Amino acid sequence: MRAEVLVIGAGPAGIAAATAAAENGCKVIVLDDNVTAGGQIWRGATVDSANTQDVAKQRAMERLQRSGAQVLNGRSVFSADASGTVQTLQETASGNVVEQFHFEKLVLATGARERFLPFPGWTLPGVFGAGGLQALVKGGYSVAGKKIVVAGTGPLLLAVATHLAEDGAVISSVLEQATLAQLAPFAASLWTHPAKLVQGARFRVKLWKTPYRAGCWVIEAIAGSGQTLASVRVTDGTRTWTEPCDLLACGYHLVPNTEIAAFLGCAFRESFVQVDSAQRTSLPNVFCAGEPAGIAGLEAALVQGEIAGLACAGRSHASLQRRSAAERAFGDRMEKAFALRAELRSLPRPDTIVCRCEDVPFARLQGHQGWTDAKLQTRCGMGPCQGRICGPAIEQLLGWRPVSIRQPLFPVPLQAFCFPDASENNTTELIKEKA
Amino acid sequence: MPKLLSILINNVTCQVAPGTTVAAAMLLAQQPSRISVDGDPRVALCGMGICFECRAVVNGTSHRRTCQMLCEDNMTVETNS
Amino acid sequence: MKCFDVLIIGAGIVGSAVARECALLGWRVGVIEGGTPAGAATAAGMGHVVVMDDSAAQLALTAFSRSLWRAESTKFPKSVEYEGRGTIWVAADEEEMAEVGTRQKVYEEAGIAASLLTAAELAKQEPNLRHGLAGGLLVPDDGVVYPPAAAAFYLAEAKRLGAEVFYARALSASHKQVRLSDGTELTADRIVLAVGTECDLLPALPIQKRKGHLIITDRYPNFLHHQLVELGYLKSAHKVTDDSVAFNIQPRQTGQLLLGSSRQYGNEQPEAEAEMLRRMIDRAKQYMPALEKLSVLRVWTGFRAATADKLPLIGPAAGLSEDSSLWLAAGFEGLGITNAPGAARLLVDGMLGRESAIDATSYLPIRLTEPARLAHA
Structure with a gap:
């Protein structure tokens, strides 16, 4: 299939980019690996969803639909090249479908994932990511009546706690590792973002009985009878105590999904994709919007997406630059507010698993020359998540930056590689699994 | 209320609402999605298709990411070991 | 100093x-x-410890070196993952089966254990191979190592x-x-x-660089038991000019499968190439159709240091x-x-x-x- 503008990711940034480009006359296709559009923050968003409470989300979805951009869900991008092709895999109950898309311009709106930091017991059933548990609840897992500790860092924790409480969970506490002193300037700055304050008020209403403890973090998850979670050990740095719970939802803010950008060869600025004021990367036909260009939240994603979409369509985006700069500044303040404390790096014990795919304990990672050496000798990061979970953790624990990204960008069945050569002028090809 | 779907998780029939992901169904049934390399039970962690802890055997095919997959009537799901 | x-x-x-x-x-x-x-x-x-008989000198060195691997196999730490899996050289048709017989004699004369497998025996050893293959040569003392x-x-x-x-x-x-x-x-x-x-x-x-591609899958314990190499491998490995592919698959101790192989001269680009991957997989599927459903974790390339x-x-x-x-x-x-x-x-x-x-x-x-x-x- 051919698109003038191909957008990868149907979260807020991708939706904004697709809408802007399509409204300005471009043929736009949006690819997303989730079941429905909306990304993580707008997970489950559809135009006719009755329980859609977020007005902004509904408006954005309606406008996207009117723009004429085509949204294709359930597509995981496993191969891409900057000269103009992207390959996706769609897994369905009846078989796998491989598709090839050709583009003139590409917008990477691949969003972010939670950062996980290993601590003793974090592999026990009952321990989830914070956003992870929220996503699973949106997917039909009921937590009604469960006693839950929400922990980690970042603005997501309150949103998660609220959502879980709305599902009937008993939130016993929300533990934020950042200190109040760290958080105060950020909280004060929210006055300039009324939308964010309204959300905050909603959290208050739902969680008025729940203690929100800043400067506290989980040091261990403890199993009861059987191999499931029974309680967590919590500390404020001087005092340590036990909190019984059924579930722990723990995540340490966000890390960007930059694998496709790295594979394409886009230049980076530290962990983020380097972009100019038009959201253009170092590759002239590749743009990047939202979290991969710098963690700055929903509003930044929307404005950056719109800029990228306008730039793809050759339209001016000058009027959006002020808003964009303000949102970037918000992101910078957020980063400072939720900076990780050093103590979190000493949570793993020698036998604490760091790489969950290959069960590599912390002790085995020490004494290596670097990431490549450790990978070769321990298989850390060589499992199906391809280092997406242990990589950011190891960056914190040992200071190693992630190394080369290889094909496929996601595990795919062998047959996915048998798709006809890009030089053959193919549109859509179906490769059905034989029963 | 829409008709419930019937799926088989580790040989036990479970009823779930349409729109439920397979990962959520396995959690509701209190079944691990996979057994780790060293033999420990694991369940979904990230809920968004990144961590691969939720992979299970779906309709006979192993290593399927269940958090990205909706339940279908008469689906069979097993813990990936 | x-x-x-x-x-x-x-x-x-x-x-x-x-x-x-x-x-x-x-x-x-x-x-x-x-x-x-x-x-x-x-x-x-790949980590295939294998006797090869491309020439008398190659046979002598690989047989000698393999004997050193085997002598030490019990001393290795677990991480080395040494396993005496054995190699099966797979014959697709009767013509290749005749070659299997010749080869067995060469191995026998060199004192290397090797036994003929009929079509039925081959199918029993490796049930995931397709039906209709002619047979093979089992070299039981070959090994696999990480x-x-x-x-x-x-x-x-x-x-x-x-x-x-x-x-x-x-x-x-x-x-x-x-x-x-x-x-x-x-x-x-x-x-x-x-x-x-x-x-x-x-x-x-x-020394010339000779590029190769490899593919590794997720874990599928018991899918495969021996290292399998198509008998045409030597022919393919011999070609000095053209790019070539051959079916070559290895069971890792982890249950993962390592799938090869390709050979290319005059290509020093480290990127994996879609065309070579497709040819490798097509070749492999001719021997083992069930492979196509298995999940691939990673693809990479490497360079062999080849002499004339x-x-x-x-x-x-x-x-x-x-x-x-x-x-x-x-x-x-x-x-x-x-x-x-x-x-x-x-x-x-x-x-x-x-x-x-x-x-x-x-x-x-x-x-x-x-x-x-x-x-x-």
């Missing part, structure tokens, strides 16, 4: 095996690694015996002097180049360099893992002027120098 009896440049599996062999003699050993130990050809390779861990084991043994490792690039190495990128200068009676495909230190090395006669360079660099302190352990093409312990033994024999278990003259670098080739012609 630090002095050694021998300095080995390159901590791949060959350099590490040589380091251990030298350290066992009580020598002062230095090892120099400018990148990640075992991070180049050793990491890219090369980076094996190299690390050799290097750790060398260190235990007193060897010192320098993590820096060797900028120059000649006449008993080695200069490192961090400014260190070292000296030694002998310098061994175990450099894989990196020939900067001795541009006269008659498909035999390695083991011995003094005489003929390629007038520097008598320079020794070579290089040019192993696709058999670096199999031949590492054997090559280490032959090289040290040569340094000591000691007789070797096999005739080492076929591997002397001097054979590939211009005068030697002219004399041969």
Whole structure:
């Protein structure tokens, strides 16, 4: 299939980019690996969803639909090249479908994932990511009546706690590792973002009985009878105590999904994709919007997406630059507010698993020359998540930056590689699994 | 209320609402999605298709990411070991 | 300036095996690694410990080296993942089956166990092969190993015996002097180049890069039991000009499957190529259709260090360099893992002027120098 503008990711940034480009006359296709559009923050968003409470989300979805951009869900991008092709895999109950898309311009709106930091017991059933548990609840897992500790860092924790409480969970506490002193300037700055304050008020209403403890973090998850979670050990740095719970939802803010950008060869600025004021990367036909260009939240994603979409369509985006700069500044303040404390790096014990795919304990990672050496000798990061979970953790624990990204960008069945050569002028090809 | 779907998780029939992901169904049934390399039970962690802890055997095919997959009537799901 | 009896440049599996062999003699050993130990050809390779009979000299070296792997197999740490899986050379049709018979005789004469498998026996050994294949040759004493861990084991043994490792690039190495990128200068009676495909230190090395692709799957325990190689592999490996692919699949101890193989000359791009992958997979599916559903975790490429006669360079660099302190352990093409312990033994024999278990003259670098080739012609 051919698109003038191909957008990868149907979260807020991708939706904004697709809408802007399509409204300005471009043929736009949006690819997303989730079941429905909306990304993580707008997970489950559809135009006719009755329980859609977020007005902004509904408006954005309606406008996207009117723009004429085509949204294709359930597509995981496993191969891409900057000269103009992207390959996706769609897994369905009846078989796998491989598709090839050709583009003139590409917008990477691949969003972010939670950062996980290993601590003793974090592999026990009952321990989830914070956003992870929220996503699973949106997917039909009921937590009604469960006693839950929400922990980690970042603005997501309150949103998660609220959502879980709305599902009937008993939130016993929300533990934020950042200190109040760290958080105060950020909280004060929210006055300039009324939308964010309204959300905050909603959290208050739902969680008025729940203690929100800043400067506290989980040091261990403890199993009861059987191999499931029974309680967590919590500390404020001087005092340590036990909190019984059924579930722990723990995540340490966000890390960007930059694998496709790295594979394409886009230049980076530290962990983020380097972009100019038009959201253009170092590759002239590749743009990047939202979290991969710098963690700055929903509003930044929307404005950056719109800029990228306008730039793809050759339209001016000058009027959006002020808003964009303000949102970037918000992101910078957020980063400072939720900076990780050093103590979190000493949570793993020698036998604490760091790489969950290959069960590599912390002790085995020490004494290596670097990431490549450790990978070769321990298989850390060589499992199906391809280092997406242990990589950011190891960056914190040992200071190693992630190394080369290889094909496929996601595990795919062998047959996915048998798709006809890009030089053959193919549109859509179906490769059905034989029963 | 829409008709419930019937799926088989580790040989036990479970009823779930349409729109439920397979990962959520396995959690509701209190079944691990996979057994780790060293033999420990694991369940979904990230809920968004990144961590691969939720992979299970779906309709006979192993290593399927269940958090990205909706339940279908008469689906069979097993813990990936 | 630090002095050694021998300095080995390159901590791949060959350099590490040589380091251990030298350290066992009580020598002062230095090892120099400018990148990640075992991070180049050793990491890219399959780890098939296999007897190959492309030529009499190749058969002699692979058989000798395999015997060293087997003798040590119980001493390896678990991480080395040595398993005596055996190889099955798969015959697709009756013509190939006739070749299997010829080959068995060659192996028998060399004292290498090998047994014929009928079509039914082959199907029983490997139920995931397609029906209708003619049979095969089972070489039961071949093995499978995880090369980076094996190299690390050799290097750790060398260190235990007193060897010192320098993590820096060797900028120059000649006449008993080695200069490192961090400014260190070292000296030694002998310098061994175990450099894989990196020939900067001795541009006269008659080594060409031969690119290969490999694919690794997720874990599928019991899907496969032996390393399987199509009988046409030798034909494919022989081709010097065209790009070629062959069915070659290995069961890892983890339950993962390692699928090869491709051979390309004159292509030094490290990127995996869609066309080669497709040809490899198409070939593999002709033997094992069930593979197509298995989940692929990673695809990578590597470069084999190929010589004109498909035999390695083991011995003094005489003929390629007038520097008598320079020794070579290089040019192993696709058999670096199999031949590492054997090559280490032959090289040290040569340094000591000691007789070797096999005739080492076929591997002397001097054979590939211009005068030697002219004399041969």
